[in-house]
Amino acid sequence: MTNVKREATVDMVQPRSIPMRDIDHKHIRTLPLFADIASTRFDELVAGAFLQRFPARMELIREGDLPDFLHIVVDGAVELFGTLEDSETALAILKPSATFVLAAVIRDEVYLTSARTLQATRILMIPAAAVRDVFIKDAAFARATVSELAHRYRDLVRDIKGNKLRTGIERLANYLLRLQEERGAKGQFELPIEKRTLASYLGMAPENLSRALVQLGEHGVEVKASKITIIDKARLRRFARPQPLIDAPDA
Amino acid sequence: MTNVKREATVDMVQPRSIPMRDIDHKHIRTLPLFADIASTRFDELVAGAFLQRFPARMELIREGDLPDFLHIVVDGAVELFGTLEDSETALAILKPSATFVLAAVIRDEVYLTSARTLQATRILMIPAAAVRDVFIKDAAFARATVSELAHRYRDLVRDIKGNKLRTGIERLANYLLRLQEERGAKGQFELPIEKRTLASYLGMAPENLSRALVQLGEHGVEVKASKITIIDKARLRRFARPQPLIDAPDA
DNA sequence: CGCACGCTTGATGCTGCTCAATTTGTGTGG
DNA sequence: CCACACAAATTGAGCAGCATCAAGCGTGCG
Numbered sequence: 001m002t003n004v005k006r007e008a009t010v011d012m013v014q015p016r017s018i019p020m021r022d023i024d025h026k027h028i029r030t031l032p033l034f035a036d037i038a039s040t041r042f043d044e045l046v047a048g049a050f051l052q053r054f055p056a057r058m059e060l061i062r063e064g065d066l067p068d069f070l071h072i073v074v075d076g077a078v079e080l081f082g083t084l085e086d087s088e089t090a091l092a093i094l095k096p097s098a099t100f101v102l103a104a105v106i107r108d109e110v111y112l113t114s115a116r117t118l119q120a121t122r123i124l125m126i127p128a129a130a131v132r133d134v135f136i137k138d139a140a141f142a143r144a145t146v147s148e149l150a151h152r153y154r155d156l157v158r159d160i161k162g163n164k165l166r167t168g169i170e171r172l173a174n175y176l177l178r179l180q181e182e183r184g185a186k187g188q189f190e191l192p193i194e195k196r197t198l199a200s201y202l203g204m205a206p207e208n209l210s211r212a213l214v215q216l217g218e219h220g221v222e223v224k225a226s227k228i229t230i231i232d233k234a235r236l237r238r239f240a241r242p243q244p245l246i247d248a249p250d251a
Numbered sequence: 252m253t254n255v256k257r258e259a260t261v262d263m264v265q266p267r268s269i270p271m272r273d274i275d276h277k278h279i280r281t282l283p284l285f286a287d288i289a290s291t292r293f294d295e296l297v298a299g300a301f302l303q304r305f306p307a308r309m310e311l312i313r314e315g316d317l318p319d320f321l322h323i324v325v326d327g328a329v330e331l332f333g334t335l336e337d338s339e340t341a342l343a344i345l346k347p348s349a350t351f352v353l354a355a356v357i358r359d360e361v362y363l364t365s366a367r368t369l370q371a372t373r374i375l376m377i378p379a380a381a382v383r384d385v386f387i388k389d390a391a392f393a394r395a396t397v398s399e400l401a402h403r404y405r406d407l408v409r410d411i412k413g414n415k416l417r418t419g420i421e422r423l424a425n426y427l428l429r430l431q432e433e434r435g436a437k438g439q440f441e442l443p444i445e446k447r448t449l450a451s452y453l454g455m456a457p458e459n460l461s462r463a464l465v466q467l468g469e470h471g472v473e474v475k476a477s478k479i480t481i482i483d484k485a486r487l488r489r490f491a492r493p494q495p496l497i498d499a500p501d502a
Numbered sequence: 503c504g505c506a507c508g509c510t511t512g513a514t515g516c517t518g519c520t521c522a523a524t525t526t527g528t529g530t531g532g
Numbered sequence: 533c534c535a536c537a538c539a540a541a542t543t544g545a546g547c548a549g550c551a552t553c554a555a556g557c558g559t560g561c562g
Binding site: 064082083085087088089102104106107110112113135136139142145147149151153154156157158159160161163166244246 | 358361364386387396398409411415495496
């Protein structure tokens with residue numbers, strides 16, 4: 001269950017930092033979190049925001065620190081992970097337009113998780129104080145925040161259920177089914193992240209993920225490096241027994 | 252990790268139901284969720300609310316159903332649990348003044364968890380539609396909801412970290428330390444819930460909880476039935492290695 | 503008093519972790 | 533473009549943690 005902590009291979013790289021007002025923020029504006037907010041309030045958030053580009057494996061935040069910024073993944077991928085002594089475990093893999101550390105920012109309490117980039121990634125960083133300020137003044141933003149948090153809360157509940165009620169290989173099988181849906185239900189697709197990260201997210205040792213992928217050969221899956229082919233979806237579903245209240249049907 | 256589902260022993264008991272307007276709601280009014288809400292809005296919530304008394308082991312809600320009410324534990328205790336086929340696992344143990352299914356009510360989506368009473372319990376039930384309505388109209392309530400949800404979210408994150416990074420006996424040791432703090436740091440206290448429920452919450456089989464309690468005899472704990480005595484707290488802490496970012500220092 | 507249920511204890515086996523060795527893949531510099 | 537260096541992935545062997553099955557014990561309640 002526990003993986004040894006990896007050190008970042010890239011230290012002290014100065015990420016490029018661009019003031020938000022200089023860039024196109026139409027896309028950000030359309031995110032559910034900001035869609036209904038008043039324009040003046042949105043400008044307030046944007047005023048102090050920065051879009052930063054980070055290389056892969058860069059630690060973005062560390063658990064225990066107080067939040068300075070709300071983070072939004074613009075492109076790339078981010079891993080949220082928790083540590084205990086020198087073990088760590090992945091709690092979530094975040095893709096574009098996901099926000100993170102919203103709960104810590106709103107409560108102004110220390111981060112419970114650390115975060116690192118999994119690939120070259122651009123992050124929009126909005127000053128925490130501005131978020132809390134607009135949150136107080138703008139009811140639409142407050143409501144959107146609730147909706148976002150409730151959504152995240154439900155994701156965590158599903159994760160916990162899966163972790164406690166299924167075996168590792170079952171979690172893997174369901175993960176592959178979900179991934180296939182995301183990729184437009186095609187039979188063949190690539191794993192979007194490294195296997196060791198996936199293993200950590202699924203709560204298993206990397207060695208066991210390897211073995212589990214081999215085992216799924218018996219259940220309609222073919223694996224070649226990071227290329228997954230689902231040969232017999234019905235068979236895989238029969239093995240995985242996906243369940244709507246665990247396997248995330250909601251957006 | 253999985254426990255066989257228990258059937259409720261009490262069926263079809265008609266719980267006593269009392270319209271909220273007839274009872275004392277000063278206490279409810281002071282909960283963080285309602286403290287800053289406008290009086291007229293609070294009356295709106297209370298208008299359709301009911302205080303119901305349930306016997307032990309009564310199923311209150313079932314995962315997959317749509318939310319009719321926001322629930323608040325007035326006294327007694329409630330278990331939130333998730334099921335998969337005929338296994339189940341406890342996700343949370345709720346004590347007085349805890350609210351539950353807030354996320355489902357706000358998003359108007361199906362419950363992800365079921366709930367049952369662990370003892371005779373009174374629950375305040377506020378119609379879901381009223382909650383959503385006031386949530387839209389009252390910014391203070393919206394903000395309080397965020398704070399509550401963010402708090403719950405963080406509790407779940409801590410649970411996941413503990414589940415993935417510690418062994419069962421370590422989770423137990425830390426649970427006992429936390430319980431002792433709640434009970435005013437006295438050396439002796441009672442387990443507040445049945446051991447089988449505790450086992451499920453801690454993610455272990457009831458048999459293993461028994462054995463784990465015996466093992467903790469080596470680490471400063473004495474157990475007699477449900478009476479726990481912490482003989483040597485320093486020793487127990489040395490074994491448990493509690494960690495603030497997992498073991499809930501925040502309210 | 504006896505039955506039911508929760509708890510305990512023992513025996514056994516599976517799941518999945520750990521350690522170690524090898525192979526594969528990837529990024530870097532020549 | 534190739535060679536090298538390093539990280540990731542795979543494979544095997546052994547073992548710890550924990551579930552399961554089974555039997556016996558204690559206690560509260562009808």
